[in-house]
Amino acid sequence: MTSTEKTPAVPAPRDADSPLLQVRDLHVEFHTRDGVVKAVNGVNYSVSAGETLAVLGESGSGKSVTAQAVMGILDMPPAKIPRGEIRFRGQDMLTMSGEARRKLRGAKIAMIFQDALSSLNPVLSVGYQLGEMFRVHQGLSKKAALARAVELMDKVKIPAAKNRVHDFPHQFSGGMRQRIMIAMALALEPELIIADEPTTALDVTVQAQVMDLLAELQREFHMGLILITHDLGVVADVADKIAVMYAGRIVETAPVHELYKNPAHPYTRGLLDSIPRLDQKGQELYAIKGLPPNLLHVPQGCAFHPRCPKAQDICRTDAPALHTLGEGRRSACHFWKETVHG
Amino acid sequence: MAEPTKTVGEREPILQVRDLVKHFPLTQGVLFKKQVGAVKAVDGISFDLYKGETLGIVGESGCGKSTVAKLLMNLERATAGEVFYRGEDITKLSGRALKAVRRNIQMVFQDPYTSLNPRMTVGDIIGEPYEIHPEVAPKGSRRQKVQELLDVVGLNPEYINRYPHQFSGGQRQRIGIARGLALNPEVIICDEPVSALDVSVQAQVINLMAQLQDEFDLSYLFIAHDLSIVRHISDRVGVMYLGRMAEIGTDEQIYEHPTHPYTQALLSAVPVPDPAAREGRERIILTGDVPSPADPPSGCRFRTRCWKAQDRCATESPVLAVPERFQGSDSPAAHASACHFAEVKDVVGAA
Numbered sequence: 001m002t003s004t005e006k007t008p009a010v011p012a013p014r015d016a017d018s019p020l021l022q023v024r025d026l027h028v029e030f031h032t033r034d035g036v037v038k039a040v041n042g043v044n045y046s047v048s049a050g051e052t053l054a055v056l057g058e059s060g061s062g063k064s065v066t067a068q069a070v071m072g073i074l075d076m077p078p079a080k081i082p083r084g085e086i087r088f089r090g091q092d093m094l095t096m097s098g099e100a101r102r103k104l105r106g107a108k109i110a111m112i113f114q115d116a117l118s119s120l121n122p123v124l125s126v127g128y129q130l131g132e133m134f135r136v137h138q139g140l141s142k143k144a145a146l147a148r149a150v151e152l153m154d155k156v157k158i159p160a161a162k163n164r165v166h167d168f169p170h171q172f173s174g175g176m177r178q179r180i181m182i183a184m185a186l187a188l189e190p191e192l193i194i195a196d197e198p199t200t201a202l203d204v205t206v207q208a209q210v211m212d213l214l215a216e217l218q219r220e221f222h223m224g225l226i227l228i229t230h231d232l233g234v235v236a237d238v239a240d241k242i243a244v245m246y247a248g249r250i251v252e253t254a255p256v257h258e259l260y261k262n263p264a265h266p267y268t269r270g271l272l273d274s275i276p277r278l279d280q281k282g283q284e285l286y287a288i289k290g291l292p293p294n295l296l297h298v299p300q301g302c303a304f305h306p307r308c309p310k311a312q313d314i315c316r317t318d319a320p321a322l323h324t325l326g327e328g329r330r331s332a333c334h335f336w337k338e339t340v341h342g
Numbered sequence: 343m344a345e346p347t348k349t350v351g352e353r354e355p356i357l358q359v360r361d362l363v364k365h366f367p368l369t370q371g372v373l374f375k376k377q378v379g380a381v382k383a384v385d386g387i388s389f390d391l392y393k394g395e396t397l398g399i400v401g402e403s404g405c406g407k408s409t410v411a412k413l414l415m416n417l418e419r420a421t422a423g424e425v426f427y428r429g430e431d432i433t434k435l436s437g438r439a440l441k442a443v444r445r446n447i448q449m450v451f452q453d454p455y456t457s458l459n460p461r462m463t464v465g466d467i468i469g470e471p472y473e474i475h476p477e478v479a480p481k482g483s484r485r486q487k488v489q490e491l492l493d494v495v496g497l498n499p500e501y502i503n504r505y506p507h508q509f510s511g512g513q514r515q516r517i518g519i520a521r522g523l524a525l526n527p528e529v530i531i532c533d534e535p536v537s538a539l540d541v542s543v544q545a546q547v548i549n550l551m552a553q554l555q556d557e558f559d560l561s562y563l564f565i566a567h568d569l570s571i572v573r574h575i576s577d578r579v580g581v582m583y584l585g586r587m588a589e590i591g592t593d594e595q596i597y598e599h600p601t602h603p604y605t606q607a608l609l610s611a612v613p614v615p616d617p618a619a620r621e622g623r624e625r626i627i628l629t630g631d632v633p634s635p636a637d638p639p640s641g642c643r644f645r646t647r648c649w650k651a652q653d654r655c656a657t658e659s660p661v662l663a664v665p666e667r668f669q670g671s672d673s674p675a676a677h678a679s680a681c682h683f684a685e686v687k688d689v690v691g692a693a
Contacts, residue, residue: 203567
């Protein structure tokens, strides 16, 4: 990789303790005809090498927009980042030049998208698309790039990769296409992978295959992984720590075991309680009342208060700060003490 | 098995499906279309749906579960086989007789965004069934009926003049359910009714469906791929694979004592929402993909991905019946399973 040997503008600090990626007070707005949609309102999170952070939230919670901002693939305009920092190995990616950022994207930070069929170009063979990574970033010849593409397809366990490298995306099944997406993300051996609902479009047996593969490759390359999902089951299986998002804010962060055992935010508790459980069969499922808010009119105070069983007057007026409960545990609830103790 | 069996126990079957087959022809040629093969979407399925019960159908995409739904609604013509509604074969009906039967079998669709006409008001959408079956509600009382239905599904009756785009996904699904209820049907076929909804809204819709079932004594055929939701709402569960029923039984039999390898793999693949279950959990990771239904494997459909497959599986199609070794036993493993080597395997399955 010749491009990285030309020293980057700021030498990247390489101590093991500092996180790979740090997002600080990130705000993202979309300026639309109907007004300003505040999709992300002050998000903080960090990921270290080898660590898996799961960002959990429903549609409209801002989890994907945050990831797109990190990746630098938001359409601006209509999107705008009025405030915030996104530091990769200490360097703020929002202030660096477009050229410097482009060098990081793909090479150091890669993304896996939800829908593999619409993310792959239907008129180019998968070998060509995989090889493009090497041709563009490393200046390899067509032939050498194709050889690397075959290696990658082997790596993600696509059978008979050599014969299939000239096939087109539609000739692969959904699970295979998602493997190709993973291969593409891995091509330049990035340090951080952002996976946006990587298995949502897949069947459970295939989902298990793909998640297994992802975990194996993460261990092998010691990558940081940000997994964006709404599936509480997948999160429990793979995450080290979790950030729960609601209406553009992080409402709770916690190590995985503690979040499931003892949620400190009523929204998290509601999500966990609404999973059908064996001993509740035949009874009514717990349901969070109401609907997720319209981001054009986020409720005053705590955004969750209209749906919260614990809401009091203070919740309607004051937005709660993210209280620190302990090591890696935070909750944006005025009543986190009561919540965490049941 | 071609004749419908009479009442089992005290319960009466309301729908009886016998050897149902649907093949979609594959053709070649522009002017002279010639059939070169067939997609065997549903290939010999039999089951009963009893009054007031919920039968869950699970399976992965392409297993034919949605085609079954369409066949029961007579939206597709069956290639072979029968569907008996109260003893009458509805696959051969047409015209007025079919219309009369359809009144009693209604459907709720998966996608609340595309299954409602954006140019019709909610009142027109829910009231449209009355245009086709005017005997249910005379013209003058329709508006009131629609408002009652809105109330029943938990929407404000004053929303009657609104358009679908003014509602959220969960509310739209309630509109779809209200439309399904309009004609007081006995059977509602739900094809993935909550999979397009957010987690926090899914529970609301599931609760509504359970409550309506009690209130109107409905029978549900509940098709979904989310195994934990199916378990929550179903009395019995059928597992489909590549156009056939692999296993069918009560929810406890299927989830706690599955004997078909596919069911076992499916259950073990479901992520458990409890990080403590991460260790000490044996997962069966299947290799490969589901074969094409246009060219299914000989014998047992699952044998190409099955770790137990032997020569016999390639030649002999297993029958869906209580496996020999469990016959006469009252263990929960004694339920219909289409496998030559059916046995209980301890899998930590979905909650």
